Structures are given as C-alpha cells and as structure tokens.
Amino acid sequence: MSETAQLAARTKFIGGTDIAAVVGVSKWATPLSVYLDKIGEGQKQAETLAMRRGKWMERFISREFVREHPDLVVDLHPEPIVRHDWGFPAGASLDGWVRRRRGIVTVAIFEAKTASAFRARDWDEAAGDLPDAYYVQCLWYLAVTDMPLAYAVADVGDAQKVRIVPIVRDEDTIAALISAGRDFWTGHVEPRIAPLPTGADRDSQIVAAMYPRSRPDVEIVMPDEAAELAAQAAAAAAEEKDAAERKAEAQNRLKAAMGEAEAAMAGPYKLTWKTQTRTTLDAKALRSAHPAIAGEFERTSETRVFRMIERTA
Numbered sequence: 001m002s003e004t005a006q007l008a009a010r011t012k013f014i015g016g017t018d019i020a021a022v023v024g025v026s027k028w029a030t031p032l033s034v035y036l037d038k039i040g041e042g043q044k045q046a047e048t049l050a051m052r053r054g055k056w057m058e059r060f061i062s063r064e065f066v067r068e069h070p071d072l073v074v075d076l077h078p079e080p081i082v083r084h085d086w087g088f089p090a091g092a093s094l095d096g097w098v099r100r101r102r103g104i105v106t107v108a109i110f111e112a113k114t115a116s117a118f119r120a121r122d123w124d125e126a127a128g129d130l131p132d133a134y135y136v137q138c139l140w141y142l143a144v145t146d147m148p149l150a151y152a153v154a155d156v157g158d159a160q161k162v163r164i165v166p167i168v169r170d171e172d173t174i175a176a177l178i179s180a181g182r183d184f185w186t187g188h189v190e191p192r193i194a195p196l197p198t199g200a201d202r203d204s205q206i207v208a209a210m211y212p213r214s215r216p217d218v219e220i221v222m223p224d225e226a227a228e229l230a231a232q233a234a235a236a237a238a239e240e241k242d243a244a245e246r247k248a249e250a251q252n253r254l255k256a257a258m259g260e261a262e263a264a265m266a267g268p269y270k271l272t273w274k275t276q277t278r279t280t281l282d283a284k285a286l287r288s289a290h291p292a293i294a295g296e297f298e299r300t301s302e303t304r305v306f307r308m309i310e311r312t313a
Helices: 003-012 016-022 031-038 049-068 117-122 132-145 171-189 201-210 224-258 283-289 291-297
Strands: 072-076 081-083 090-092 096-100 106-114 149-155 163-168 263-266 269-272
Touching: 003 031, 003 090, 016 031, 016 132, 016 171, 031 171, 031 201, 049 072, 049 106, 049 149, 072 106, 081 132, 090 132, 106 132, 132 149, 132 163, 132 171, 224 263, 283 291
Parallel strands: 106 149
Antiparallel strands: 072 096, 081 090, 096 106, 149 163, 263 269
16 A cells, blocks of 8 residues: 555544544644544644654664564555444554564564654663553554554664663553443544644644634624633733743842853752843834835735733623
C-alpha cells in the first residue's frame, strides 16, 4: 500500500497516535483534531523537516536495533491492520514486525522514533521509561494485533547506541484504552458530535480556522454554561497576572543582586544578564519621510481578537 493510500486508510479507524490524543497524552493532536480527521474535515498538516527525518531514519534505526539483537530481523512497513470486534474500527499502522532470524514467526512489534538530545532523558532503558504518548501507541498496537511484546526504539542523538525500550501487554490499561476508543467513536465520530476544544495550541488553530471572520451585525446571548467558562477564564487570567508579577519580582531582585555581572550561579541555576544590541525600523518616521516607499512594503493581515470585559452593571 502506498503512503498516500495508508494515510487515507487511517481516517477509517482509530490508530495508535489517535488513541494517544483521545486520552489526552499527545503533544501533537487533540480529540477535536482526531474527530475532524475521521469525518474528513481535518486540516492538512504541512510535512515538517522532523517528520521527513523520522521517515528516513526508520531503516537506520531498524538496522541499529538488529545490531543490538543479531538474532532478530525487522520487516518494515507492513500494511495497516484493522479490527471491528470491539464495536468500532481499531487499527494499527506499524513501523515493522520483529521476527527471529531463523524463522518466519513474528515475535514483536517494532516502532521507530527520533528525538533530540534534549529529550534523551525521556528514554530510559534501565527503567523502561519512554514518553506517555509512545507507550499508549505501542499498547494500542499490541491490543489490535494480539501481540505480547513491542520494541520502541529511539535515536536520541546518543553517540553510542539507540535506546531500546521493550513494552509488554498491560491488560488493564489496554481495556481502558479500548473503552475510551469506543466511547470516542460511538459518541463523537458516528453521530458527528464534535468534542469540546481543549486549551492546546492545535485546538486554538482549529477554532480560528473554523470561524475566521466575525459578523459586526451579530450579538448573541449565551447560556449559563458560557458564563461559567467566562468566570473560569477570568480566574485563570488573574492567576496568570499574579504569576507574571511574582516572576518579574524574583527576576528583578536577582538582577539587582547581580549588578554589573554578566553571569552568576544561584544554587543549581546559572543566570545570565547580557548586554545586547538590536536595530529596529522606525516605521512612523519612515511613513512621514517617505510615504510612497513605506506603502510599497506594508502588508495588511486579518485576524480575530478575543477580549473579555466584566460588566459592572
């Protein structure tokens, strides 16, 4: 199956990355974004350098895994597996199967990941730790395929070797994931009832794209639930303001203690307060002195700005 066909097929079932978003452990997707993908209204995500690197690295990572386990072989990119016996379509788009070198029996699932060295601490072979989203993804694949074991293998920039974390079935967690997947499919996808947006950046982008322009002639009265949300937003804004003030106070006291020093150590923290120069364009002066030139380089953009003011009467 081609990559395009695989991507199209994934809209027809809940996969490993989907379930991680559904249960709230994904950094890249949300229940709302998954829902829109499943009903065919998702926003196409531009392929990033990291995504392209990840695809190209799969073969290298698989070879490094085999270097560490010479008795095993990795067969990359099998076709997706979909099952319907849970009351909804559940699928697994695997990076690969692991089998014994002297045989054809599959013994585990292979999942390749790439991460920067800054994320190396998230991959601890000794403790069996890996990011929650990848753990959930691998458990989902084990559930869909009825396999007992998965290997999550990551290139984290280590100069010596890739990180290999075995993942065994956890029946209680798998049962919870299946229940969450069924509730999502039957409660949202089938009846076409969108999940409520979260505070994730992805949902902010989705909501902005869904309603890009306002109608100046429309004002509505919202239900009581909206007033509760507004109160929640106001309370969060007050907490944010208080946190910002406490942060500024602590930073100012540290700056005062540093004086003219460019760097300082404060317990486990290294502080720097460096002199920097920056050149900016005086747009107001440019418009005044050379309006025609300024006009050639001005660009008008449109966006919706959300503000909330508490009424006093």
